[in-house]
Amino acid sequence: MAPFLAIFITFVALPAVLGLWMSLHDWDYMFEVRPFVGLENYFNLFDSASAAYQMFWNGMRATAIFTVASVPLLMAVPLALAVLLNRRFAGRTFFRAVFFMPYVLGVAVVGLLFRFALDPNIGIINAGISALGLEGVLNALGISTPIPWITAQPWAWISLVLMTVWWTLGFNTIIYLAGLQDIPRELYDAAKVDGASGWQQFRHVTLPGLRNVILFVVIITTLASANMFGQSVMVTGGGPGDSTRTALMVILGEGLESFRMGSAAAMSYLLAVFLGIVSIINVLLVRGRRRS
């Protein structure tokens, strides 16, 4: 117990308190004197005249856009895959591993890979679109080709969200699969006896049976989306403009590049509070559905 506690106290418990302490001070890494300023760092984030305001909320907006776009996809697509893989067939374990494989790659590798694949001129994705003759279809829809995947919005967001889905979907799929296997088979038998269709079985047996798993997945996925950092750093560099510069990029820039750590600590606690509120809303939503 002792070795764990030593590390736990030094790098988990102490930092949690130290961060709060920093956020209440004008804590600049470069200066000896770090005066106590109370809640000023927090007030600054709500004061449109302060230097941090614009940057912080731009980052918060980017993180919110990414979260709102990616979480529903990362909830629904893995659920569909899990239902598909829950059938009994030869090689099921193999396919489970296939869908999980991208997840073991780091964000640096995935970022490099997609930076190349999404390149408007030489990337394989635009090449694939023209090879399949889809350019005419896209042009008819008012989309000009080649598609500027990285350099224009909303394409940059579409790129970042889709690569994240590709990269991380195996994780949620595995959790859903484990949840599906805990639903008693008798429930499906009973539903079939009552003449329930496949969709009705899914709606009335599978979904209720997965309620706690769904709650866990939505909370974990939201937390992960709020941590979005590497994809933007590697693929868009925060651009075009500052549109994909996420909250975490802003916080780390403020704290570890400009060394205004008090302000950066306040930002990270404010983001954490937002996440806490979102998690509570998720819990209430999933709980609420149980009663109806």
Next chain:
Amino acid sequence: MSLTTSAQEVEPDRTPSNRPVRARSLVRTGSFWALLLVLTVVFVGPILWMFLTSLKTNPEATSVPPTILPEQPTTAAYEGLLRLDGSYPVLRWFFNSLLAATLHMLLVLFVASTAAYALARLRFRFRGVFFAVIVSTLFVPGFIFLMPNYLIIDRLGWLDTIWALVVPGAAGAFGVFFLRQFFAMLPDELEEAALIDGANQWQIFTQVALPNAKPALATLAVLSFLTNWNDFIWPIYVLFSPERLTLPAGLRLLQGAYTTDYPVMMAGAFVASVPVLILFIFTQRYVIEGVARSGLKG
């Protein structure tokens, strides 16, 4: 790749199999496999393509329309990667990553198993409180710790050293939580028998508890290695010297400097992927089990 199925996976077939309409079920089975095939291409294709590109010349890699297979496979990109040595010591980065991930894994196994054993089998004051505090940190977003930990690492004189990579993440709540369940499930009789034989707590831990928890320890070992190997945010901020970087942090530098030589970039990405892909292929059962457990019992 292991294709064995554990008892838990052998589940009754959930598709209505005794429908008389045979043609329809053939179409269904056909489209099922077609869908799986397409999905496999989508998920493995990009990884394969990364490797194929690394075997091409730069003109071929950037040609329009692109080739799938390299026309004249060449290892020039890998040689190029090594030639960057000096300002971009890729081999050093590789060994830095390997050493950090291995040391981190060993440290996690040690601290998590001793803590989990204490929490599961020993009686002491505030045991429940300790456990509750540790588990509650599972739901605190990690970015809260980045800046304070940077200061603590600085105070310890660990900035720009391997210790910054190895130690701070070692007291993660997941490992303790995960192993505690295994130790708690150990039958009391095993412990009693050992006590009668005159074993002390440490001997019970090392000779009874640990050998029985081997699958759980293997899972935790693989997961902690993967996490540490792929870590991106922390190394780019706590390491400065080019020769001390890890591979992910190094790839970021390469990305900035060599955006035009795609085979070299893909070779770098592939070198960073090979160890984790190999590790995953041989241990995917443990990885997937560990992930599944984290969701179910959370």
